[in-house]
Amino acid sequence: MTENSEAKKKPRRKANVGVGQSAPPWPTIIAFLLPAFVLYAVFMVWPLIQSMYFSMYEFKGLSREGFVGLDNFKELFTRYPLNEQLPRAFMHNIAFFVGTMAIQNTMGLLFALLLYGSRKGKRFFQTVYTTPYLISALVVGYLWSLMLNPLFGPVNQILKAIGLDALAHPWLGDPATALPAIILVNAWQWMGFPMLLFAAGLANISEEIREAARMDGATRWQLFRKIELPLLTPVIGIVTVLTFIGNFNAFGIVWSLGGVDGGPAGSTDVLGLVFYRTAFRGGIDAFGLASALAVLMFFFIFGISTIALKKFRKVEDQLT
Amino acid sequence: MSNQIAKKQKFSFADFGVSALLWGYAAVVLLPLMLVLGNTMRTSREIFKNPAGLPTSINFDSYVRAWQEANFSIYFFNSLFITVSAVLLATAVSALAAYILGRYTFFGSKFLLAFFMAGLMLPFRLAIVPLFMMLNNMGLVDSRMGLILVYAATGIPFSIFILAAFFRQLPQELSEAARIDGASEFRIFGQIMLPLVRPALATVTVFQFVPLWNDFFFPLILLRSTEKWTLAVGMTRFFGEFQTDWSTLFAGLVITTLPLIILFLLATKQIIAGLTAGIGK
Numbered sequence: 001m002t003e004n005s006e007a008k009k010k011p012r013r014k015a016n017v018g019v020g021q022s023a024p025p026w027p028t029i030i031a032f033l034l035p036a037f038v039l040y041a042v043f044m045v046w047p048l049i050q051s052m053y054f055s056m057y058e059f060k061g062l063s064r065e066g067f068v069g070l071d072n073f074k075e076l077f078t079r080y081p082l083n084e085q086l087p088r089a090f091m092h093n094i095a096f097f098v099g100t101m102a103i104q105n106t107m108g109l110l111f112a113l114l115l116y117g118s119r120k121g122k123r124f125f126q127t128v129y130t131t132p133y134l135i136s137a138l139v140v141g142y143l144w145s146l147m148l149n150p151l152f153g154p155v156n157q158i159l160k161a162i163g164l165d166a167l168a169h170p171w172l173g174d175p176a177t178a179l180p181a182i183i184l185v186n187a188w189q190w191m192g193f194p195m196l197l198f199a200a201g202l203a204n205i206s207e208e209i210r211e212a213a214r215m216d217g218a219t220r221w222q223l224f225r226k227i228e229l230p231l232l233t234p235v236i237g238i239v240t241v242l243t244f245i246g247n248f249n250a251f252g253i254v255w256s257l258g259g260v261d262g263g264p265a266g267s268t269d270v271l272g273l274v275f276y277r278t279a280f281r282g283g284i285d286a287f288g289l290a291s292a293l294a295v296l297m298f299f300f301i302f303g304i305s306t307i308a309l310k311k312f313r314k315v316e317d318q319l320t
Numbered sequence: 321m322s323n324q325i326a327k328k329q330k331f332s333f334a335d336f337g338v339s340a341l342l343w344g345y346a347a348v349v350l351l352p353l354m355l356v357l358g359n360t361m362r363t364s365r366e367i368f369k370n371p372a373g374l375p376t377s378i379n380f381d382s383y384v385r386a387w388q389e390a391n392f393s394i395y396f397f398n399s400l401f402i403t404v405s406a407v408l409l410a411t412a413v414s415a416l417a418a419y420i421l422g423r424y425t426f427f428g429s430k431f432l433l434a435f436f437m438a439g440l441m442l443p444f445r446l447a448i449v450p451l452f453m454m455l456n457n458m459g460l461v462d463s464r465m466g467l468i469l470v471y472a473a474t475g476i477p478f479s480i481f482i483l484a485a486f487f488r489q490l491p492q493e494l495s496e497a498a499r500i501d502g503a504s505e506f507r508i509f510g511q512i513m514l515p516l517v518r519p520a521l522a523t524v525t526v527f528q529f530v531p532l533w534n535d536f537f538f539p540l541i542l543l544r545s546t547e548k549w550t551l552a553v554g555m556t557r558f559f560g561e562f563q564t565d566w567s568t569l570f571a572g573l574v575i576t577t578l579p580l581i582i583l584f585l586l587a588t589k590q591i592i593a594g595l596t597a598g599i600g601k
Binding site: 023028032033037039040042043044045047054062111114115119121125126127128129130131133134135138143146147154157158188193196197199200234235238248249255256272275276279280287290291297298302305306 | 541
C-alpha cells in the first residue's frame, strides 16, 4: 500500500515499520524503560534470584542466620513428614498433568474440530465453554464441593433420581476418587482454553491443503491424522507446556476441594500445597527449607518447559 | 454453498450426533452455574430438600446477607481497588517500555525484551519467601499497596509482549512527520502512537484483570486484617463460617464471579485475543 514511500525512504530493515528507526537519545530511552524495569526487576526477578541464595542459609523465623550449604535440600528429603509428603505430592502432580492432558486437552481438540468452519452457533458454544475459566479456582472448588457433597449434593441426588444409585458416591471423601474428581473439575474450568488455542491453530491451516487432501479422496479421519494433527504440532506443544506449568503450580483448586493438607488422607496433596505449608505453617527454620523447595521446583518447572518447547520447535522445523 | 448442503444431508446422522454432543457439554458447563444462580433465591432448607429445584419467588435476601453480614461489600471494594490499580499501573509502565522496545533497536534492546519475556514462563509464586521478607522490610505486608505493586509486576511480561508487537507494526511516517514538526518522543508516544494501539491496550487491560481478580495465593499470604481482604481470601473464611447456609454461600459465589462474567460479555473479543495470543491470527 505504500510502495511510493518505501522507495523514497530506503528503509534500513523491514519496509515501512518502526523497527530500525534511529533510536532516541539514551535519557529518553531510559525514561521510557525505567518504570517497567524497576517494578519487574524488584518485585519479580530479584525475589526469584534471592530464593536461590536463601536456600543455602539457615533461618530463624524472619532472620537469616549462617550459611549451611546444601543442608536445607538434604532436610527436604530426610525430615519427617516432608520426606514422605514430597514424593507423594510430586506423583500427584504427574497424575494431575497426565489426567489433564488425556481428558481436558483431548476434549479441547475434539471440540475445536467439531466447531471448525462455520458451524451454526460456533461463537455461542465457544463462549459458553470458555466461561468457567473466568471463575476463580477457589469459587470453582467451592461450587463443586457443594455439588459433590455426599449428603445434599445435587450430583448424587440427580444420579439417584435417574436410577444410577451405583454411581452416587462421596467423590471427594474417598481417597481413591478425590484426585480424579479434582482433575475433572479442573478440566471443567479450563477446557475452553485449549479449545480456543486448537481452533486458532486449525484456522491457520490453509484451505488449499485440506481441499487437495479431499480431492485425493482422504476421509475425515485421514485428513485429521495425516494433515491437521501434524500441522497442529506447535499448538500441541504450547498447550502441553502451559498445562504442565499450570498443573505444577496448582494451588487454589486443590485447596478448595481438598483443604490445605490435600485431603482426604493426603490423597490430593500437590507440590504447591507442600510448598505453602513448608513456608507458612512450618517450623522456625521454615524459610530456608521453603526456599530450597522453591529452587527445586523452579528448576524442574522452568527446565522441563524450556526443553519441551525446544523439542517441539525441532519437530516443527522438520515439518516445514 | 450447495456443496455444503449436500454434505449436510449426507451426514445428517453424524451431524445430529455432533449437535447433541455440543449441547450436551454446554449443559454440563451451564447447569451448575444455573443451579447456583437459582439456589441463591431459595432458602437453605429448600436447597437441602431438593438441591436441583427451581426458585419459587424472586428475592435477593441471600445477596443482602452475603453483602452485609459476611462483609462481602468490604471484600468487593478491596478487590476492585487492588485489581484496577494494579492493571492500570502495569499497563501504563508496559506501554512506555513496549513502545521503545517495539519501535527501536539500540544496544541491549534485544536482551531487555528477552528479559521481560522470560517472565511469561517463570513460576513466580515460588519467590514468595524473599518477596514476603522484602515487603516486610518495606512495611508493605498487610498493605493494599504492597499487593498492587506485586500484581502490577506480574502483569508486565504479558503486557509488553502484546503491546510491543502492536507498536512494531505502526508505520514509520507517522512519527517521522511529528518529529520534523519538533514533537518530543513523549508527545509522539502519547498523542500519536498510544491512540493507535487502543485495541491492544484493551486486550492487555481486560486480560490482566481476570487472574488478578481471582488470585488467592498472594492475598492469603500478604494480607492479614479482615478489612483489607479481597474477595478470594474473604471467601475462605466465609465458607467456613456459613458452612450450612448454602443460600448465602451461593450468593457469595455469584457476587465474586459476576463482575468477570459482565466483563467477559462486554469484552469477549479481547479475552479470546489474550487467550490465543501468539498463535496465528
